Amino acid sequence: MSEAKLKRVDLIFGEYSNVKYKVLTETMKRSNDEILADLLESGLRGRGGAGFPTAIKWKLTAESPSPEKYVICNADEGEPGTFKDREILTRVPRKVFSGMAICGKVIGAQRGYIYLRGEYRFLLPELMKELDGYNEHAKSIGLDFPIEICLGSGAYICGEESALFESMEGMRGEPRNKPPYPTSFGYMGKPTVINNVETFVNVMMIMRLGAIQFKLLGTRDSRGSKVFSVSGDTPIPGIYELELGMPLERFVDEFGDGDTKAVQVGGASGFCVPRKKFKDTVIGFEGVPTGGSMMLFNSSRSMYHVLHNYLEFFEEESCGQCTPCRVGCQQLRKGIQAVKKGDKQSLYLDQLMKLSESMRLTAKCGLGQSVANSFSSIVYNFKEEMIY
Amino acid sequence: MKNDQTDIKNQINLTIDGIQVSVDEGKTILEAARELNIHVPTLCYHEDLCVAGNCRVCVVEQEKVKSLPASCATPVSEGMVIHTNSMKVRLARKHIVELLLSEHHADCTKCYKNGNCELQSLASQMLTGDHMFLDLVPDQKYTIDMFNTAIIKDDSRCIRCQRCVRTCEELQGVSALGVAYRGNRMKISTFFEHPLFEVVCTNCGQCVNRCPTGALIEKNYIDQVWDAIYDPTKHVVVQTAPAVRIALGEALGMPPGKIVTGKMVAALKRLGFNTVLDTDFTADLTIIEEGHELLSRLKRALVDKDPSVVLPMTTSCSPGWIKFIEHTFPELLGNLSSCKSPQQMFGALVKTYYCQKRKLDAKNVVSVSVMPCTAKKFEANRPEMRSSGYKDVDFVLTTRELGIMIKQAGLDFESLPEEHFDSLMGSSTGAAVIFGTTGGVMEAAIRTVYEVVTGREIPFEGLNITPVRGTEGEVREASLKIEKVKPEWKFLEGVELKCVVANGLAHAKKVMQDVKEGKANYHFIEIMACPGGCLGGGGQPIPTNKDIRTKRKLAIYEEDMGMALRKSHENPDVQLIYKDFLGQPLGHKSHELLHTHYTPRKRY
Numbered sequence A: 001m002s003e004a005k006l007k008r009v010d011l012i013f014g015e016y017s018n019v020k021y022k023v024l025t026e027t028m029k030r031s032n033d034e035i036l037a038d039l040l041e042s043g044l045r046g047r048g049g050a051g052f053p054t055a056i057k058w059k060l061t062a063e064s065p066s067p068e069k070y071v072i073c074n075a076d077e078g079e080p081g082t083f084k085d086r087e088i089l090t091r092v093p094r095k096v097f098s099g100m101a102i103c104g105k106v107i108g109a110q111r112g113y114i115y116l117r118g119e120y121r122f123l124l125p126e127l128m129k130e131l132d133g134y135n136e137h138a139k140s141i142g143l144d145f146p147i148e149i150c151l152g153s154g155a156y157i158c159g160e161e162s163a164l165f166e167s168m169e170g171m172r173g174e175p176r177n178k179p180p181y182p183t184s185f186g187y188m189g190k191p192t193v194i195n196n197v198e199t200f201v202n203v204m205m206i207m208r209l210g211a212i213q214f215k216l217l218g219t220r221d222s223r224g225s226k227v228f229s230v231s232g233d234t235p236i237p238g239i240y241e242l243e244l245g246m247p248l249e250r251f252v253d254e255f256g257d258g259d260t261k262a263v264q265v266g267g268a269s270g271f272c273v274p275r276k277k278f279k280d281t282v283i284g285f286e287g288v289p290t291g292g293s294m295m296l297f298n299s300s301r302s303m304y305h306v307l308h309n310y311l312e313f314f315e316e317e318s319c320g321q322c323t324p325c326r327v328g329c330q331q332l333r334k335g336i337q338a339v340k341k342g343d344k345q346s347l348y349l350d351q352l353m354k355l356s357e358s359m360r361l362t363a364k365c366g367l368g369q370s371v372a373n374s375f376s377s378i379v380y381n382f383k384e385e386m387i388y
Numbered sequence B: 001m002k003n004d005q006t007d008i009k010n011q012i013n014l015t016i017d018g019i020q021v022s023v024d025e026g027k028t029i030l031e032a033a034r035e036l037n038i039h040v041p042t043l044c045y046h047e048d049l050c051v052a053g054n055c056r057v058c059v060v061e062q063e064k065v066k067s068l069p070a071s072c073a074t075p076v077s078e079g080m081v082i083h084t085n086s087m088k089v090r091l092a093r094k095h096i097v098e099l100l101l102s103e104h105h106a107d108c109t110k111c112y113k114n115g116n117c118e119l120q121s122l123a124s125q126m127l128t129g130d131h132m133f134l135d136l137v138p139d140q141k142y143t144i145d146m147f148n149t150a151i152i153k154d155d156s157r158c159i160r161c162q163r164c165v166r167t168c169e170e171l172q173g174v175s176a177l178g179v180a181y182r183g184n185r186m187k188i189s190t191f192f193e194h195p196l197f198e199v200v201c202t203n204c205g206q207c208v209n210r211c212p213t214g215a216l217i218e219k220n221y222i223d224q225v226w227d228a229i230y231d232p233t234k235h236v237v238v239q240t241a242p243a244v245r246i247a248l249g250e251a252l253g254m255p256p257g258k259i260v261t262g263k264m265v266a267a268l269k270r271l272g273f274n275t276v277l278d279t280d281f282t283a284d285l286t287i288i289e290e291g292h293e294l295l296s297r298l299k300r301a302l303v304d305k306d307p308s309v310v311l312p313m314t315t316s317c318s319p320g321w322i323k324f325i326e327h328t329f330p331e332l333l334g335n336l337s338s339c340k341s342p343q344q345m346f347g348a349l350v351k352t353y354y355c356q357k358r359k360l361d362a363k364n365v366v367s368v369s370v371m372p373c374t375a376k377k378f379e380a381n382r383p384e385m386r387s388s389g390y391k392d393v394d395f396v397l398t399t400r401e402l403g404i405m406i407k408q409a410g411l412d413f414e415s416l417p418e419e420h421f422d423s424l425m426g427s428s429t430g431a432a433v434i435f436g437t438t439g440g441v442m443e444a445a446i447r448t449v450y451e452v453v454t455g456r457e458i459p460f461e462g463l464n465i466t467p468v469r470g471t472e473g474e475v476r477e478a479s480l481k482i483e484k485v486k487p488e489w490k491f492l493e494g495v496e497l498k499c500v501v502a503n504g505l506a507h508a509k510k511v512m513q514d515v516k517e518g519k520a521n522y523h524f525i526e527i528m529a530c531p532g533g534c535l536g537g538g539g540q541p542i543p544t545n546k547d548i549r550t551k552r553k554l555a556i557y558e559e560d561m562g563m564a565l566r567k568s569h570e571n572p573d574v575q576l577i578y579k580d581f582l583g584q585p586l587g588h589k590s591h592e593l594l595h596t597h598y599t600p601r602k603r604y
Helices: A022-027 A032-042 A054-063 A084-091 A093-107 A118-140 A161-168 A197-209 A211-215 A248-255 A303-317 A323-341 A348-362 A366-381 A383-387 B029-035 B087-102 B118-125 B163-171 B206-210 B222-230 B261-271 B279-302 B319-328 B330-335 B342-358 B375-380 B399-408 B430-436 B440-454 B487-492 B505-516 B546-561 B572-582 B588-593
Strands: A070-075 A111-116 A147-151 A192-196 A225-232 A238-243 A260-265 A271-274 A293-298 B011-016 B019-024 B081-083 B151-154 B178-180 B187-189 B216-218 B235-240 B275-278 B365-371 B395-398 B476-481 B496-503 B524-528
Touching: A022 A093, A022 A197, A032 A054, A032 A093, A032 A197, A032 A211, A054 A093, A054 A192, A054 A197, A070 A093, A070 A161, A070 A197, A084 A093, A084 A118, A084 A197, A084 A225, A093 A111, A093 A118, A093 A147, A093 A192, A093 A197, A111 A118, A111 A161, A118 A147, A161 A192, A192 A197, A197 A211, A248 A260, A248 A293, A271 A366, A303 A323, A303 A366, A303 A383, A323 A348, A323 A366, A323 A383, A323 B087, A348 A366, A348 A383, A348 B087, A366 A383, B011 B029, B019 B029, B029 B081, B087 B118, B163 B178, B163 B206, B163 B505, B206 B216, B222 B235, B222 B365, B222 B395, B222 B399, B235 B261, B235 B279, B235 B342, B261 B275, B261 B399, B275 B279, B279 B342, B279 B430, B279 B440, B279 B487, B279 B572, B319 B330, B319 B375, B319 B505, B330 B505, B342 B365, B342 B375, B342 B572, B342 B588, B365 B375, B365 B399, B375 B395, B395 B399, B430 B440, B430 B546, B440 B487, B440 B496, B440 B524, B496 B505, B505 B524, B572 B588
Parallel strands: A070 A111, A070 A192, A111 A147, A225 A293, B011 B081, B235 B275, B235 B365, B365 B395, B496 B524
Antiparallel strands: A225 A238, A260 A271, A260 A293, B011 B019, B151 B216, B178 B187, B476 B496
16 A cells, blocks of 8 residues: 555646747757657557547648648547646646647648637636737747637537537537548548647657657556546545556555545546456556546445436437437436336346447447446446445 | 540449448448448438438448448448448347437327338337337427428427438528537427527428428318318319329329329319319419510510619519528519419419309308428418408318328229319410429420510420429529510510529529629529429428439429420410400409519518
């Protein structure tokens, strides 16, 4: 229990360099191939949760012949239990802008947008001030890549990339059919790189420190560090930047209250890991991936209520266009309620498990597909709490 | 051979259910499967509309891919291996249909679409006997909008496939229907959830044609018509539109494109209508009135240089189009011909001219029309449509409703003998028949106008003015040089008559936008609200698609070619009515009975 503490990292929130936008200015002098090679070498994967290799995403977009391209920073941080992008945008916005501008150079985009979660409207005044500074600096170094902020309106689904594009275009925020992917058909139907806030900061840090330095952190499949939003039954909730690839057991040792029975890794759309699996669970793309949310639950919590709460959330936040997600979420929530009340036999849970699997297979976008993550991991591991 | 190569698309090889197939690049898995005659079930997919990929019923298994892609929305790629009927696929599809049923008010025996519902047939295919999931219907607050005269919208039967939304937006450019709310509350609704009669809905019924369930249906007047038929004090007159005779067969189990004019007349007589007449008669009359209106506008513009004359003149026989222009371009109402639609001309004449001739009291006459259209129901209920002193058309039935009545009466439609329309207002010409297809009114008008002005027949082989024969999904422009005119039409010598034909309101919108911006130098515009014209109308048999509509169109032209008379002014009944009743085109009586005015409406 009293092992060395988890390694704290200070990449993301580290101080700015002493010269304003130094890294950006220097990176602009490098060739696109060099930058892409560095990114590939670093093994950086998207920090939004899905973990797509950033270098490949950029390369695919760069290769598209379209003269019109876009860079979009996904700051629609809606996953329950995640609040790290807010912190990044408050404390180190310049790093985000720099990462976006580097992306713009590499893929040949003319313009960048930050899609800011509607509930983060209060960040706007400060962010706009910083953005003015960036735009001024960009002009001074002859960089033609203006960045604008686009405010969301409070729909969780708009964090899904194609729904985000629709929302930005003034449409109803509904996911599109894929393929085509954003690398060829994104915002306004043009090739678009869309990355999480933290990913852009990571890019910028790789440019500053070099890929080798970055690779020293993390594991083979999960390079670098990650900003975690720690909440729930913990004496020290907050934002922590930690090395990726840590065993969950050590995380719980450090952040738990001594009575942790489960950790929900990755928010409502992530996985629930019960105490007996803490030891064998690695936080990273080889194990349980996360967009940053770590929710700890102690034995005073009813996992039935936790699940019911998540399902209520999904039921309301589904865009409603595809059948498995719109109706499936309602059936799952009402289903566990019926089992709890005794209106349905406990065997009905197996039926619901199969339904959640069908949702994973057939839903149109990540929202409907990932409802099964929390549903099946909670029902499977805490079946008795669902019934009694 | 050499030139062909540019047309050939890249071929993509894939395997579906163990069968190798090679299809054009850009096709979807669903289209590839259909080429192999493998039937993948669908619900939200419709040939006429853009792909939505909403219902997920058409999912298939793709090897090396974790999820099950929707076959309607996924393009084929080289080396793909697809299974359309694997265990995984079957369970997922069953789950999806069960989910749809759980939020669907499935009281099938009480539903108007019972027996003609895509969800119902899918459910029976999948043997969804016992309910797998909880019934969600009682927990939802559903609304039924039945305040409209033409269309009923019942949300409790809606499966949110959004075919109607796509139809309204893509085909019609109206967007009266849209998606509201999110998640479990998501529904298809209107602007601020107003009832349909308060919004921009044109009642065109294209959504009704494409709704897979009973969520959008026409308001039917079957019982009212039966009541009138059974009432011994009433004389019931029925008129049938040109596009009904080439589609009614479909509603009664016959293949598309069959001409059933004679059987339809026989059936109507057997149903008990006292007189069976033909809307074609007033279609011919429309040509005379509208043709003279056009000539008079041209004369006033070219000779009198009257600045108050509005050109181009647009047709006014499509009631969906009328409501559309009233909402969308209220400032262009002056461009509309003041002629009523053939249905309303007919109604006005039945209760005046016909009653007079047949010595009937108009108050005992019930006038019924059979139309390929739902907007006609709205039109008949317009307050200005009472120029006979009574409601000119009492009840409007769609082709579908007539099909139901024929079934109710137990008639074996296919074996009925061919009968003829009754006289006085029952004769027609080929020019009237082609009113049923896009470009038809234009063609009929030109056949007559050209002859009126020059004294010669239009110089096209077989009178077939192919340049104005509209094509679906296209705005067609044509021009016609008028030469060697009669002395009284000297001002038209050498004038190039410019016409344009559009079908589908989305196309109409483009044409009228040009007119509004002064970019269009046309003289005459024909607009039909529905894709393909009336033959693709909102009251026609379901299903509809381009292939079916093409067959109906060929049937219309075949019917035209088969007519002894091909030009409206040769219709003997039309000649008679001018002699005995109306006097002359655009005369006093005509203005009273055959012309109308329009109402500017708001967008919201």
